[in-house]
Amino acid sequence: MSQLTLLLVFIGAGLATFLIRLSFIAVEGRVRLPSWFRTALQFVPAAMLSALIAPDLLMRDGHVDIGPGNARLVAGLVAIVIAARTRSIGWTIAGGMGTLIALTYLLNHALK
Template identity: 40%
Template sequence: MNYDWTLWGLFILLGLATTLPRASFIVLGERAALPESLQKALRYAPAAALAAIVAPDVFVTGGELTVLSPRLAAAVAAVLAALLFRNPWLPFIAGMGVLWGVERLLLAWMG
């Protein structure tokens, strides 16, 4: 590590770069209202953003699009568990169970 003390300066800059977007409107509050139509549109932010973070995790392996993968099977299991049952832990159990199961099966298949 050749940064030494610069490394701590870098951490502080990174802290600012990550905290300012998060704090922006929470701190400004009423003084910086977004237009009504934008606010309406923002209701779709969580769905769009969560899907944009999840989809590459599920459909991309090493930069390549993979339609059939243990992670896709695991994601399907987690979605079904979340849709069909109210137990909040079940999607984790189902998803990780399927992920490990399918990975072991593939390993056994390929010898």
């Protein structure tokens, strides 16, 4: 694929994303959206984040891995607990990453 083609794809994708997002902003106030639709929109960010993160936590080497040997899953669960208790993004990231680094080291080096 040439650089010009790639540039056009990026511009097209950016423009499409911009127009989709603009459509909701432009119609706000002019069109009365049903209350069920506005309520459903509140859950879009959490649903999107879950859809992006869940496969990375639950899958390892192309297979579902739900167990203590899955460092990403354990670190994700630790991060969830920290987030629920502290409501702090910084502590959540630090605790989750610290757990992931420690477990990865233990599983790859210390336990072998």
